[in-house]
Amino acid sequence: MPAAPASQTLSRGIRILEILADGPLSIDEVAARLDVHRSIAYRLLRTLEDHRLVARNASGLAALGPRMAALAAGVAHDLQAEALPELTAVANEFALTAFLAVLDGDEVITLTSVEPRHTVANVAQRPGTRHPVTAGAPGKAILSQLADAEWPDVSAALRAEVAEARARGYATSHDEVIPNLHSIAVPLSLRGRRPAALAVVHVASQHPDAEIATRLQESATAIREALGG
Amino acid sequence: MPAAPASQTLSRGIRILEILADGPLSIDEVAARLDVHRSIAYRLLRTLEDHRLVARNASGLAALGPRMAALAAGVAHDLQAEALPELTAVANEFALTAFLAVLDGDEVITLTSVEPRHTVANVAQRPGTRHPVTAGAPGKAILSQLADAEWPDVSAALRAEVAEARARGYATSHDEVIPNLHSIAVPLSLRGRRPAALAVVHVASQHPDAEIATRLQESATAIREALGG
CATH class of the missing domain: 3.30.450.40 (GAF domain)
Structure with missing residues (x-):
């Protein structure tokens, strides 16, 4: 199979999940960690929220959502x-x-x-x-x-x-x-x-x-x- | 905060994870379930593989990778x-x-x-x-x-x-x-x-x-x- 270039957008979305696994962050902190404009971080976070992999906590920070646990239950x-x-x-x-x-x-x-x-x-x-x-x-x-x-x-x-x-x-x-x-x-x-x-x-x-x-x-x-x- | 359109690419990548949570699939099956061309499914799968969220099993099928468990451990x-x-x-x-x-x-x-x-x-x-x-x-x-x-x-x-x-x-x-x-x-x-x-x-x-x-x-x-x- 020929090598295909990786999708930068998907890769950034996954990076957000990886970053949030260490604890909740604000949108600005996520943007800084990804080194992207706030609007890009916001759009990715919103997409992850739509899939319930990310949810806002009581302080308004983005945090991994419980739906992640449902996905992981499918691993082996x-x-x-x-x-x-x-x-x-x-x-x-x-x-x-x-x-x-x-x-x-x-x-x-x-x-x-x-x-x-x-x-x-x-x-x-x-x-x-x-x-x-x-x-x-x-x-x-x-x-x-x-x-x-x-x-x-x-x-x-x-x-x-x-x-x-x-x-x-x-x-x-x-x-x-x-x-x-x-x-x-x-x-x-x-x-x-x-x-x-x-x-x-x-x-x-x-x-x-x-x-x-x-x-x-x-x-x-x-x-x-x-x-x- | 204004509503931003969701990222279709990221959304499709997450959909793949959701689909694979039910069990391993071939690239063609993933493409059919997503209703996208095989080349798109392949590119998304490759990106997920780069992040180790997806791995091929012994039969060559795409399956959720153990790294998913690492992400889920970060949920609460x-x-x-x-x-x-x-x-x-x-x-x-x-x-x-x-x-x-x-x-x-x-x-x-x-x-x-x-x-x-x-x-x-x-x-x-x-x-x-x-x-x-x-x-x-x-x-x-x-x-x-x-x-x-x-x-x-x-x-x-x-x-x-x-x-x-x-x-x-x-x-x-x-x-x-x-x-x-x-x-x-x-x-x-x-x-x-x-x-x-x-x-x-x-x-x-x-x-x-x-x-x-x-x-x-x-x-x-x-x-x-x-x-x-």
């Missing part, structure tokens, strides 16, 4: 639906935050996350969190599923670590994405879908890594079977 | 973050699906939903679910927060029912949005934000409505206090 919704009860079970059994991450370009993105009940404090891992695939346990669990041609440029040390994770069946990380945090991840490989991982993250846990990994592998198997392999 | 994220542990606690205490719904135009939209653990079967209430504000317990709990001028055109019977719900502190519905389903909702009124509701939905529960409503009211109070009123 069968995968999210199967993963949610498994993540909930893991989170509560180990009192750790459990999450589903998928490959997105050369980044890992958190799609669904469940925090445990009845804990004094736990680590949050919000949906939408992103980091390079070359860092963190979910990144390594995802790299372990990639064919050679799909690999980004990585160090020999990381390549060896991923080979070890593949052989062992799970990956770990400490102090990589966020200081002091420890993460354990297992690959979730589904036919016809991007590589994914099930993971937990914590500061300290009384459970050995291998025990948690075994439980995550059971969840991965259950999800894979529910989705037909 | 502090509200979602405060509501999630409360919904989880309610869902597990009563073995019922618990959710947070907000007003979106003249519809109620589910922002966050938690299904209970350890149940044989439970009702799902997926984020993004929408129905008219004039139906269902969350709709009535939200209507009970609106000033007279904000009300849609409703029947005298519904107006009386909402008045009763306001006096009682919670709303119920049966057989309204989905046949056989029973729902209980309490208002969640937050300064400077759109009216919201905390609700549960079930086919049958051994707990009386008032007991569930009292628990939901405790959650609403906790969320309101966490968000500063």
